[in-house]
Amino acid sequence: MTEFSLLGDNTEWQEDFEQRLHASYTAAGPGAAAAEHMLEDVRTGISDWTVAEITDAGTRVGYVAVAVADENGTLASRIGDLRVDALHAGRGHKQAARGWAEGWCAERGAHRVDIRLTEPAGELFDGYRVRGQLRTRLISSPPEPLEGVTARPMTQAEYPEWLASEKVAYVGDIVRAGALSPKEAVRKSDRDFAKLIPEGLATPDNTFLVLEAAGEHIGTGWLKHGYLPGVTYGYSLYIQEQHGGKGYGRAAMAAGEQATLAAGDSALRFTVWAATRRQ
The missing domain is CATH 3.40.630.30 (Gcn5-related N-acetyltransferase (GNAT))
Structure with a gap:
């Protein structure tokens, strides 16, 4: 017994x-x-x-x-x-x-x-229910970029729209994962973003990317360097839905890996949320 x-x-x-x-x-x-x-x-x-x-x-x-x-x-x-x-x-x-x-x-x-x-x-x-999975990718050498896809720094003019979109997506991730109610999730989103990037694009040790193909905006990326010793955390590596199925998800990951190495880290960590829009 x-x-x-x-x-x-x-x-x-x-x-x-x-x-x-x-x-x-x-x-x-x-x-x-x-x-x-x-x-x-x-x-x-x-x-x-x-x-x-x-x-x-x-x-x-x-x-x-x-x-x-x-x-x-x-x-x-x-x-x-x-x-x-x-x-x-x-x-x-x-x-x-x-x-x-x-x-x-x-x-x-x-x-x-x-x-x-x-x-x-x-x-x-x-x-x-599986709310999310933490995954870590070790980066031993620079990744091979996808031909025709470029990653550039986000501009100040692009930042407000990106921030609003990320907050909405984050709330959706939390609610779909069953963690909080929509109202509670909005409050958490506001608090978390204010804490994580208080200076916006100028927040130290953060990289904000815009991904483009053939001159068209196809996605974005947000990474925090030194999240753990030697580890960058990918808060967001997102490809727009209309550009899905073209291998761009791998391009976003390659951009994240390149930014990780450029910051002096050797591992990229990210969360795969259950049933979310994340690529």
Whole structure:
């Protein structure tokens, strides 16, 4: 029988969790410094997690960690960790832990349960919607540009229309992913853009691109350099819908890779949102 008991001292679990998390970050390829930076971000909030030991007939078989927090005015919960030792796998402990975690979160008024997977989980969370996937591309050499496609800096005259479009797209991404209501998503969009690019085109360590083919505007790009040590984050690499199916998506990625190398970074990270307009 699977049972759960809250831990008073999380030290042993945290050491094990951090080792597993660091290994998964390193395996993703961005480098040791970036992996340590990501791990430090997790450490800042881990003290608020509630951790339960999973036992079977008095024997510890794993851990499950949960948290509930206010997110833009809505109580959101998260399963931060769910691990069962390989020796005890296949006995229903993971399914029981998922049920316990969901019940714990619901009892505290959370209307949504999120997870962030860094390791394969089999079919355990098949019923959950995929909001997005973080991907990292290592860049060892300059990319081959697509013939006929050019990337140039965005002009000040082009910036306002681009910003308005990006805000609308970001709101759509959030709403379609099921994270927030439309009204909440608009507020989050305004806050996030004000924080990320407070000086517009002049915001340091950001690149804003316009992609063109045969003299026609076909897309845009927005990248933040040094997002992590040695890593550029691609906030947006977008090809207009009417220009889809022509290989321009790869051209946008090549432009992002070139900008990444030019800034001195060696990896490009980006989020692929579920069911969005992103190319």
